[in-house]
Amino acid sequence: MSxxxxxxxxxxxxxxxxxxIVDLDGYKAMVCPSCARKLLRKRExxxxxxxxxxxxxxxxxxxxxxxxxxxxxxxxxxxKVEEIEYVEGYGAKIREARESLxxxxxxxxxxxxxxxxxxxxxEAEKVIPPYEVARAIEKLLEISIIQRNPERSASxxxxxxxxxSIKSITLGEIVEVKKKRRKR
Numbered sequence: 110m111s112x113x114x115x116x117x118x119x120x121x122x123x124x125x126x127x128x129x130i131v132d133l134d135g136y137k138a139m140v141c142p143s144c145a146r147k148l149l150r151k152r153e154x155x156x157x158x159x160x161x162x163x164x165x166x167x168x169x170x171x172x173x174x175x176x177x178x179x180x181x182x183x184x185x186x187x188x189k190v191e192e193i194e195y196v197e198g199y200g201a202k203i204r205e206a207r208e209s210l211x212x213x214x215x216x217x218x219x220x221x222x223x224x225x226x227x228x229x230x231x232e233a234e235k236v237i238p239p240y241e242v243a244r245a246i247e248k249l250l251e252i253s254i255i256q257r258n259p260e261r262s263a264s265x266x267x268x269x270x271x272x273x274s275i276k277s278i279t280l281g282e283i284v285e286v287k288k289k290r291r292k293r
Contacts, residue, residue, distance in 0.1 A: 113125070113126075114226075114227065114230045114235060114236045115128045115139060115141075116236075116237075117139070117140050117141040117144055117279075118138040118139055118140055118279060118280050119138065119140045119141075119144040119148070119279055119280050119281040120140075120141065120143075120144050120279060120281055121239070121279040121281075122141060122239070123227065123236055123239065124141040124142075125224075125226060125227075126142075128140060128141070129141070129142055129144075129145035131144075131145055131148055133148075133280065136280075138280060144281070193240065193255050193256070193257055194255075194256050194257075195237060195238075195243070195254055195255060195256070196253065196254050196255070196256055198234075199231075199234065199254040200231060200232045200233055200234035201232075202252055202254055203228075203231065203232050203246060203250065203252065203254065204232045206250040206251070206252045207232075207250060210250065214228050214229055214232070217246075217249065217250070220249055221242065221245050221246065221249060223242060227242075231246075238254075240255075243255050
């Protein structure tokens, strides 16, 4: 029995198994178990803060300054956002390149540090590979499955702005953007 592969609507990662349906203010989102646990913890913390505020209505809450990472710990860098599309028939292209090199799915998956089942689903085009995995496949098999689409990103921007590209964003990224706007 083959299990379905899903894409988490919060983090954008792929996972195998049963998705967790989470109610996000009326929107039913299919999320991975990890994001579901995080959302549950955040919801519990938020409810706890509301209860504390209700009991201490006259005492204002102190706002802590944002924590800085310890010295020597690199901060994660944001990747340049690009508009990408996958070439038509990318799964067949991957399979043909793999077979022409005489490699099995398991060998390629091990080299890419992904599960063989994920690679099978990518070849069957049941799953769209994440950008990082697609780039790794391109490098390993020496093929091109990603195409940049400047026409779409240029048409969406005003003519005065320099052309930049846009990627699809997850609900988790939207929530982060809204939180940052509210803090201002």
